[in-house]
Amino acid sequence: MQYEKERAAYIHAFIRTKQAMLREQLEGVAGDEMELKETFWDHVTVNFSNSHEIQETISSIKQQAELLHERERSGALIKKQMRTLRRLADSPYFGRIDLKIEGEDQAEPIYIGLASLMDENDSDFLIYDWRAPISSVYYDSEIGPVTYTAPAGTVKGVLENKRQYVFRRGELKAMFDTSLAIGDERLKESLSEGASRYMKTIVSTIQKEQNQAIRDEKSRYLVIQGVAGSGKTSVAMQRAAYLLFRHRSHIEANQLVLFSPNELFSSYVSTVLPELGEENMKQLTFRGYLYKRLGRVYEVEDGFAHLEYILGAAKGELYRTRMRSIAVKSGRAFKEKLDAFIEKLKEGGLFFKDIRFRKKTLIPKEDIETYFYCLDHGIPLQNRLRLTGEWLLKEIAKQEGKERSEAWVEKARELLDNETLLRTHWEVEKATANEEGFGTQERQEQLIAKQLVREAFEPLKKRIKALAFIDSEKLYEQFLFDDCHRDTEGFAAVALWSSSEISKKRMPYEDATPFLYLQDRIKGLQVDRSIKHVFIDEAQDYTHFQLVYMQMLYPAAHFTIVGDVSQTLYFHGPNQTGLIGGDEADVKYMAFYKSYRSTEAIIRFAREMLPNPEEIIPFERPGDVPVLVKGTSRQALIKPVKEWVEQMGERGYRTVAVIVKTAKEANDVHAQLSEWLDIQLVAKDHHEYKEGAVVLPVYLAKGIEFDAVGVFDASASHYASSQERYHLYTACTRAMDHLTVFAAGEWSPWLKPIPSHLYEEKQALS
Numbered sequence: 001m002q003y004e005k006e007r008a009a010y011i012h013a014f015i016r017t018k019q020a021m022l023r024e025q026l027e028g029v030a031g032d033e034m035e036l037k038e039t040f041w042d043h044v045t046v047n048f049s050n051s052h053e054i055q056e057t058i059s060s061i062k063q064q065a066e067l068l069h070e071r072e073r074s075g076a077l078i079k080k081q082m083r084t085l086r087r088l089a090d091s092p093y094f095g096r097i098d099l100k101i102e103g104e105d106q107a108e109p110i111y112i113g114l115a116s117l118m119d120e121n122d123s124d125f126l127i128y129d130w131r132a133p134i135s136s137v138y139y140d141s142e143i144g145p146v147t148y149t150a151p152a153g154t155v156k157g158v159l160e161n162k163r164q165y166v167f168r169r170g171e172l173k174a175m176f177d178t179s180l181a182i183g184d185e186r187l188k189e190s191l192s193e194g195a196s197r198y199m200k201t202i203v204s205t206i207q208k209e210q211n212q213a214i215r216d217e218k219s220r221y222l223v224i225q226g227v228a229g230s231g232k233t234s235v236a237m238q239r240a241a242y243l244l245f246r247h248r249s250h251i252e253a254n255q256l257v258l259f260s261p262n263e264l265f266s267s268y269v270s271t272v273l274p275e276l277g278e279e280n281m282k283q284l285t286f287r288g289y290l291y292k293r294l295g296r297v298y299e300v301e302d303g304f305a306h307l308e309y310i311l312g313a314a315k316g317e318l319y320r321t322r323m324r325s326i327a328v329k330s331g332r333a334f335k336e337k338l339d340a341f342i343e344k345l346k347e348g349g350l351f352f353k354d355i356r357f358r359k360k361t362l363i364p365k366e367d368i369e370t371y372f373y374c375l376d377h378g379i380p381l382q383n384r385l386r387l388t389g390e391w392l393l394k395e396i397a398k399q400e401g402k403e404r405s406e407a408w409v410e411k412a413r414e415l416l417d418n419e420t421l422l423r424t425h426w427e428v429e430k431a432t433a434n435e436e437g438f439g440t441q442e443r444q445e446q447l448i449a450k451q452l453v454r455e456a457f458e459p460l461k462k463r464i465k466a467l468a469f470i471d472s473e474k475l476y477e478q479f480l481f482d483d484c485h486r487d488t489e490g491f492a493a494v495a496l497w498s499s500s501e502i503s504k505k506r507m508p509y510e511d512a513t514p515f516l517y518l519q520d521r522i523k524g525l526q527v528d529r530s531i532k533h534v535f536i537d538e539a540q541d542y543t544h545f546q547l548v549y550m551q552m553l554y555p556a557a558h559f560t561i562v563g564d565v566s567q568t569l570y571f572h573g574p575n576q577t578g579l580i581g582g583d584e585a586d587v588k589y590m591a592f593y594k595s596y597r598s599t600e601a602i603i604r605f606a607r608e609m610l611p612n613p614e615e616i617i618p619f620e621r622p623g624d625v626p627v628l629v630k631g632t633s634r635q636a637l638i639k640p641v642k643e644w645v646e647q648m649g650e651r652g653y654r655t656v657a658v659i660v661k662t663a664k665e666a667n668d669v670h671a672q673l674s675e676w677l678d679i680q681l682v683a684k685d686h687h688e689y690k691e692g693a694v695v696l697p698v699y700l701a702k703g704i705e706f707d708a709v710g711v712f713d714a715s716a717s718h719y720a721s722s723q724e725r726y727h728l729y730t731a732c733t734r735a736m737d738h739l740t741v742f743a744a745g746e747w748s749p750w751l752k753p754i755p756s757h758l759y760e761e762k763q764a765l766s
């Protein structure tokens with residue numbers, strides 16, 4: 001311990017000295033920068049007398065700007081180093097391995113921390129970054145022979161010792177030697193710290209299976225099925241940090257995208273990368289993407305509104321049609337049918353729109369169809385459309401000429417306000433710079449008319465260039481009524497319902513992706529090749545179609561796809577290809593079975609709701625058994641829930657959640673509880689929540705966690721269907737330390753089989 005204390009003190013002092021040095025350097029750079037800005041023009045010779053002098057002026061400005069830029073760059077670099085040191089000052093390292101590399105005489109101690117730190121000569125590592133190749137030994141190996149992969153190849157050696165450290169405000173507080181991969185004690189301690197508004201980093205306690213996922217670089221698609229609380233999101237975030245470190249010369253944070261289930265979740269994970277010293281990646285929601293693409297024309301059904309409908313609507317004929325619609329349209333077979341339909345369009349069946357201008361049809365859709373289908377059928381669809389577009393633009397140009405003599409043009413010319421007149425004049429002058437005769441009144445009028453018509457045709461040309469002359473809506477409708485669905489039971493009603501909705505400019509959630517897919521396959525999708533890696537969390541909540549669509553959107557990206565089929569929210573059923581489609585050779589599947597978030601008692605209880613409980617391995621962290629509270633009615637439960645929230649606060653829990661099924665229910669329960677308590681209501685447009693007590697629907701609690709969870713109300717009338725079983729399971733597994741389940745009347749059938757020794761039952765008194 002003495003040696004370690006001395007070393008820790010040495011590192012502490014070293015960091016302090018380095019910080020002081022950097023501060024001084026930064027002041028110097030800032031001073032230079034200021035001076036350069038102030039004297040910028042003193043060093044520039046401005047002379048515009050001839051082209052040679054202009055050139056000289058430009059190059060002296062460039063030289064000064066480059067000098068300034070260089071200073072700014074060094075300033076930014078110093079600031080980055082200072083940020084790293086600030087993080088290391090608090091806790092410089094968390095682990096050490098004593099590794100004897102094959103061929104060397106003795107073991108070398110390797111200290112591992114959040115970032116690398118070099119000695120004063122920049123020749124030796126005082127601390128190795130946790131992402132360095134050698135650091136993987138710390139996470140993966142037990143004492144004994146080891147191998148790890150370095151850039152130069154496989155390295156063999158013997159791991160002689162492994163140590164963990166606990167620092168508080170830069171001071172070494174404790175250390176443990178461990179023979180296991182990563183000892184349980186540190187992990188237990190870290191998990192006992194409780195939940196917070198923002199996700200924490202896990203680098204000091206990454207588990208072996210998690211490390212393998214974080215460092216996997218071979219597969220194009222890494223798919224992780226992991227039980228609730230097994231660290232999937234944590235792995236995704238640390239993996240992003242790992243990839244940014246390993247490929248720092250050619251990948252930047254803005255080339256990584258994370259698809260989150262909702263904005264609350266986005267905010268929850270937003271601090272992980274900055275804490276690891278990296279910039280945040282882009283965060284999107286698929287709902288947001290659909291809205292961006294279709295929201296201008298359609299009222300796109302939001303994924304959560306869709307859920308609210310399914311959970312709350314009356315179960316009549318329309319409901320059954322809707323459920324069929326969701327199940328069919330999310331599946332692989334539906335996509336295959338759509339692909340076949342698109343294939344057939346090469347020969348015929350594409351729908352076009354008339355090209356219209358000021359209520360006149362300039363080119364009827366039949367002419368467009370004839371032109372399109374007269375083009376060589378060997379030319380790909382998209383190219384034929386482009387050729388058709390070019391032809392249309394030429395035709396339009398002819399019409400544009402004719403249009404200039406129309407009465408509206410003259411009227412428009414007479415009504416031009418001064419500003420527009422001036423602008424039009426300017427445009428005309430620009431366009432006819434070399435033309436003689438601009439000065440005559442008649443010629444001016446002609447030119448202005450030409451300009452006015454050109455401007456009026458501009459939006460039309462733009463739409464033609466965007467291939468908007470294809471009638472996507474009609475085409476999708478045609479597909480819905482296509483004969484290919486004849487073997488799908490009840491699909492006629494589904495087709496009728498969907499097409500009626502879409503014609504009213506309402507886009508059902510389950511139609512939005514197939515609709516976009518059809519449109520994009522025909523017109524060509526604006527793909528984003530700059531994105532190198534896509535992370536999809538809660539992947540079980542995406543349909544097969546949506547996942548395939550994301551692959552299309554980011555053709556140059558690798559994908560990390562994490563999810564848990566037992567936490568499926570939507571009613572589309574499990575993804576029929578595991579979690580993703582695609583070439584199996586490119587996919588690596590991993591499974592996490594150990595659950596870290598909740599206490600052992602909570603997991604033992606919650607897993608009984610699932611078909612194969614023994615597949616979930618609880619982490620041995622002690623805690624009370626869950627409590628089941630039964631009341632006579634929902635109203636009778638409000639007071640016990642209120643008392644429960646108060647009790648949780650008294651116990652010192654900082655995050656306490658009352659989880660309900662729907663937003664409507666959240667509103668009701670919140671309205672009643674807030675008469676007595678300071679409690680927040682979390683809705684779908686919330687981007688953040690404060691610590692304390694909250695009420696929220698289960699779909700907004702996805703991916704996040706709370707110290708204490710109260711589930712309201714787990715009665716048979718509420719959580720009955722096989723899908724609701726997963727909602728209930730998801731709600732219960734949000735709890736880290738304490739779980740109470742309230743029910744008005746009969747228990748949900750999914751709770752009934754749970755052995756009674758796994759919980760404590762109480763009657764609500766009021």
Ligand SMILES: Nc1ncnc2c1ncn2[C@@H]1O[C@H](COP(=O)(O)OP(=O)(O)OP(=O)(O)O)[C@@H](O)[C@H]1O
Nearest residue numbers: 202205206207228229230231232233234596597703
């Ligand atoms: N190796 C680890 N060290 C410390 N804490 C960990 C580790 N792995 C997971 N955790 C903690 O367990 C909790 C659950 O992790 P995370 O949210 O990443 O799991 P998940 O599999 O995405 O969960 P879910 O699917 O239930 O939302 C978090 O508090 C996380 O910090």
